[in-house]
Amino acid sequence: MNDLIEANPNVIVVATTMQGGPQFVPPAERVATFDQDGTLWVEQPMYSQVMYCLERVPAVVKAKPELAEVEPFKTVLSGNREAMARLSKQDLEKILVATLTGMSTEEFRAEAKKWLETARDPRWKRPYTELTYQPMQEVMKYMRANGYKTYIVTGGGQDFVRVYAEEVYGVPPEQVVGSAGGTKYGYDKSGKPFLTKEPRLLLNDDKAGKPEGIHLMIGRRPRAAFGNSAGDREMLEYTKAGDGARLAMLVFHDDATREYAYGPAKGLRASKVGTFPQALYDQAGKQGWVVISMKNDWKQIFSFDK
Amino acid sequence: MNDLIEANPNVIVVATTMQGGPQFVPPAERVATFDQDGTLWVEQPMYSQVMYCLERVPAVVKAKPELAEVEPFKTVLSGNREAMARLSKQDLEKILVATLTGMSTEEFRAEAKKWLETARDPRWKRPYTELTYQPMQEVMKYMRANGYKTYIVTGGGQDFVRVYAEEVYGVPPEQVVGSAGGTKYGYDKSGKPFLTKEPRLLLNDDKAGKPEGIHLMIGRRPRAAFGNSAGDREMLEYTKAGDGARLAMLVFHDDATREYAYGPAKGLRASKVGTFPQALYDQAGKQGWVVISMKNDWKQIFSFDK
Numbered sequence: 001m002n003d004l005i006e007a008n009p010n011v012i013v014v015a016t017t018m019q020g021g022p023q024f025v026p027p028a029e030r031v032a033t034f035d036q037d038g039t040l041w042v043e044q045p046m047y048s049q050v051m052y053c054l055e056r057v058p059a060v061v062k063a064k065p066e067l068a069e070v071e072p073f074k075t076v077l078s079g080n081r082e083a084m085a086r087l088s089k090q091d092l093e094k095i096l097v098a099t100l101t102g103m104s105t106e107e108f109r110a111e112a113k114k115w116l117e118t119a120r121d122p123r124w125k126r127p128y129t130e131l132t133y134q135p136m137q138e139v140m141k142y143m144r145a146n147g148y149k150t151y152i153v154t155g156g157g158q159d160f161v162r163v164y165a166e167e168v169y170g171v172p173p174e175q176v177v178g179s180a181g182g183t184k185y186g187y188d189k190s191g192k193p194f195l196t197k198e199p200r201l202l203l204n205d206d207k208a209g210k211p212e213g214i215h216l217m218i219g220r221r222p223r224a225a226f227g228n229s230a231g232d233r234e235m236l237e238y239t240k241a242g243d244g245a246r247l248a249m250l251v252f253h254d255d256a257t258r259e260y261a262y263g264p265a266k267g268l269r270a271s272k273v274g275t276f277p278q279a280l281y282d283q284a285g286k287q288g289w290v291v292i293s294m295k296n297d298w299k300q301i302f303s304f305d306k
Numbered sequence: 307m308n309d310l311i312e313a314n315p316n317v318i319v320v321a322t323t324m325q326g327g328p329q330f331v332p333p334a335e336r337v338a339t340f341d342q343d344g345t346l347w348v349e350q351p352m353y354s355q356v357m358y359c360l361e362r363v364p365a366v367v368k369a370k371p372e373l374a375e376v377e378p379f380k381t382v383l384s385g386n387r388e389a390m391a392r393l394s395k396q397d398l399e400k401i402l403v404a405t406l407t408g409m410s411t412e413e414f415r416a417e418a419k420k421w422l423e424t425a426r427d428p429r430w431k432r433p434y435t436e437l438t439y440q441p442m443q444e445v446m447k448y449m450r451a452n453g454y455k456t457y458i459v460t461g462g463g464q465d466f467v468r469v470y471a472e473e474v475y476g477v478p479p480e481q482v483v484g485s486a487g488g489t490k491y492g493y494d495k496s497g498k499p500f501l502t503k504e505p506r507l508l509l510n511d512d513k514a515g516k517p518e519g520i521h522l523m524i525g526r527r528p529r530a531a532f533g534n535s536a537g538d539r540e541m542l543e544y545t546k547a548g549d550g551a552r553l554a555m556l557v558f559h560d561d562a563t564r565e566y567a568y569g570p571a572k573g574l575r576a577s578k579v580g581t582f583p584q585a586l587y588d589q590a591g592k593q594g595w596v597v598i599s600m601k602n603d604w605k606q607i608f609s610f611d612k
Contacts, residue, residue, distance in 0.1 A: 028478055105521060149480075162525050172334055173525030174455075174480075183521050185514035185540055193543050195521055202508050202522065208491035215411060215489050215501050216508065217523060219468050219479030234491055237499050 005297040008247060008290050009139050012224055013146045015245040023245040027147040031222045033177075033214060033235060034140065036154040036161060038228040038274040039251050040169065042121070042131040044260040047273060049160050050092070051128075052115050054084065056099040059111075073098070100157060101181060101199040108197055112163045126304070129168045133251070134303045135292075136226070140169060143224070151222075153214060154178040155206035155231050159197065177217040179205045210235035222246075228253065229274040236289055248289040252276060255295035258305070311603040314553060314596050315445050318530055319452045321551040329551040333453040337528045339483075339520060339541060340446065342460040342467060344534040344580040345557050346475065348427070348437040350566040353579060355466050356398070357434075358421050360390065362405040365417075379404070406463060407487060407505040414503055418469045432610070435474045439557070440609045442532070446475060449530070457528075459520060460484040461512035461537050465503065483523040485511045516541035529553065535580040542595055554595040558582060561601035564611070 016025040037043035057076040060067065067073045072091035075083045087095075100108070121128055140150045152171050154161055158178030165171040180203045183195040205213040211234050214222065224247040225232070225239035236248040253276070254261050254268060262271035265281035284291050294301065322331040343349035363382040366373065373379045378397035381389045393401075406414070427434055446456045458477050460467055464484030471477040486509045489501040511519040517540050520528065530553040531538070531545035542554040559582070560567050560574060568577035571587035590597050600607065 028472070158522075158525075166334070174523070176525065180522055183518045185517050185544070193517070193540065193547050195517060211491050211499070211501060212489045216464075216486055217480070219464075219482065234499065238491070241499050 005135075005290070005292050008249060009142060009224070012245050012247040013143065013148075016223060017146050025223060025244065029220060029223070030143075030146070030148040031151065031218060031220050032140075032143045032148045032224040033151045033153040033218075033222040033226070033239070034136070035210075035227040035229070035232045035235070036152050036156055036178075038253065039226055039232070040132055040136050040140075040152070041128070042259065043274045044253075044262065044271070045273070047156065048121075048128040049156050051119065052112065052160070053095050053099040055115065055119065056111070057095065060098050067098075097199045100160070101197045103197060105159065105183060105195045105197060108159060109163055112160055116164055124302075129164055130304065131302065132168060133298070134300050134305070135298050136251070137169070137303070139226070140171075144170070148223070149175060151175045151177060151214075151218060153205065153210050153225075153235060155204075155209075157181075158203075158205070177205060177213045179203060179209075206231045208234045211238035214238070224248070226251070229276050230280055231275075233280055233283070237287075240287060240289070248284075248287070249292060250276075250280070250284055250289055251292045252281075252294060254293055255298075255301070258301050259294060261295075311441075311596070311598050314555060315448060315530070318551050318553040319449065319454075322529060323452050331529060331550065335526060335529070336449075336452070336454040337457065337524060337526050338446075338449045338454045338530040339457045339459040339524075339528040339532070339545070340442070341516075341533040341535075341538045341541070342458050342462055342484075344559065345532055345538070346438055346442050346458070347434070348565065349580045350559075350568065350577070351579070353462065354427075354434040355462050357425065358418065358466070359401050359405040361421065361425065362417070363401065366404050373404070403505040406466070407503045409503060411465065411489060411501045411503060414465060415469055418466055422470055430608075435470055436610065437608065438474060439604070440606050440611070441604050442557070443475070443609070445532070446477075450476070454529070455481060457481045457483060457520075457524060459511065459516055459531075459541060461510075461515075463487075464509075464511070483511060483519045485509060485515075512537045514540045517544035520544070531555075532557070534559065535582050536586055537581075539586055539589070543593075546593060546595070554590075554593070555598060556582075556586070556590055556595055557598050558587075558600060560599055561604075561607070564607050565600060567601075 015023040018024055034040055037047050054076055057073055061073055072087050072094055116129055121131055144150055150171055152161060152165055156178050158176055158180040161178050162173040162176045165176050182198045182200040182202050184198050185195055187193050203209060203213050221242045222239045225235050226249045227236055228251040240246045240248050261268050263276050264270035265276045265278045321329040324330055340346055343353050360382055363379055367379055378393050378400055422435055427437055450456055456477055458467060458471055462484050464482055464486040467484050468479040468482045471482050488504045488506040488508050490504050491501055493499050509519050527548045528545045531541050532555045533542055534557040546552045546554050567574050569582050570576035571582045571584045
């Protein structure tokens with residue numbers, strides 16, 4: 001990061017950790033929340049979890065062969081990327097339900113873990129878990145070193161992100177807040193209890209769902225929040241509406257060479273994944289949120305960059 | 307506590323904290339869950355939160371005078387305890403909705419805090435927050451001193467318990483899992499965002515809802531779980547179903563002199579509040595759960611006992 005951008009987490013940390021200072025915050029109340037997709041790791045051209053779901057379809061069809069001739073599974077099995085990109089939201093939901101629910105929480109965990117170990121991002125030919133932003137990893141570590149609890153607050157699936165968040169970000173499962181479905185308690189043949197993942201949405205942790213999820217899962221207003229898209233607006237507003245020192249930052253993807261460039265803020269190509277509208281850019285300016293230009297403010301993007 | 311009962315938390319703590327030992331558990335995975343009503347504090351003759359709701363009714367009717375002639379509010383306003391005790395579950399739900407929802411999360415917190423400071427239990431003439439069991443407070447402290455995170459997992463309202471859990475038990479809001487309703491994000495006249503408590507149940511954190519809530523909010527299986535009623539059965543089963551050292555304990559209320567005696571296990575009077583059926587007593591025996599006899603095993607019950 002360049003000095004200007006690095007200065008912002010510094011300012012809030014110094015203000016809130018100075019014993020006897022006017023903005024001192026007790027360690028128990030030091031909460032920092034981070035969106036994941038596009039804020040901590042790459043979200044283009046498609047969310048990693050959606051890749052997981054699409055790549056799980058053959059296994060699902062193997063278990064239920066009657067799905068092979070049913071849409072949208074037929075299209076996914078065809079491997080035709082263009083046809084897949086045109087799938088409707090309803091079609092995508094059918095795929096999510098088929099690949100993320102119906103199994104035990106432990107089976108899901110094992111399947112997702114295996115995929116994460118073997119799947120590769122098509123551009124960098126690396127595991128998705130290596131595509132995290134080095135400057136954000138540094139912010140998280142810096143805040144933790146100063147008594148902050150770092151939470152991930154993601155529109156992605158809570159159970160999915162919990163599989164790798166501890167290893168990849170140092171964020172334990174109980175500090176991952178995400179979109180969450182219900183589970184159902186039951187017993188196997190030997191009488192051992194287990195939980196089955198159900199297609200019943202409890203929390204849609206996106207937009208207004210982010211502060212709602214923060215209240216549900218954390219019960220404290222964050223001191224600092226980091227996002228990158230319209231889905232993070234309410235979380236940043238809610239954070240800044242608290243008293244004392246507060247910090248809101250947005251990662252702006254304007255580096256097509258080293259990563260991706262999309263908006264449509266500042267005239268960049270519009271993207272359905274991680275939309276950053278001009279109105280968000282303008283709101284950030286008005287409300288004192290810091291916009292990070294990936295191109296100008298980050299010296300290094302990935303840990304493997306030279 | 308007597309030596310036998312004290313030994314049980316000791317055994318699991320020693321086993322799971324011994325570096326290099328066969329049952330060692332890393333600090334991050336040391337999770338202990340505690341039911342609240344009847345396990346950490348008195349639940350008879352009525353849950354404290356229900357007392358709160360009943361005592362809030364006059365304020366609710368003052369704001370909406372048309373409710374004064376409508377049941378069940380009319381009965382509650384009459385102050386007739388016998389009639390109130392006969393209110394149906396549906397009536398009680400109407401009272402909960404009227405007193406726990408419709409306001410901002412911050413208004414609710416302020417109202418509950420004020421009540422807790424002034425309300426007194428009719429038997430002990432003390433604030434409800436003083437009616438916690440000293441031996442359980444000691445278990446919580448002992449486990450925390452050994453790297454365990456202590457969670458409350460309660461059928462009571464998550465927002466209600468969070469108001470006092472940090473001060474009373476040393477359990478921060480993010481470690482309180484309870485029955486939880488949805489909230490709705492909005493803006494006040496000045497444009498400041500806030501959350502409104504809605505009458506939309508997200509999690510009924512009782513019986514099977516306890517392991518489901520633990521998965522949702524913690525994402526880890528507890529190593530130790532403490533309860534006192536049929537509502538805790540699934541939480542204890544789920545805890546014991548994990549591998550390695552696990553502990554399950556049940557507080558049995560058999561001391562009518564110093565506290566209350568109710569079951570119906572072992573022929574004690576049956577209670578709707580904190581039911582402890584004979585089947586639970588038998589299951590505890592079969593599955594190696596430890597039943598604590600309040601009468602025989604606890605030397606002291608409250609911190610104010612001589």
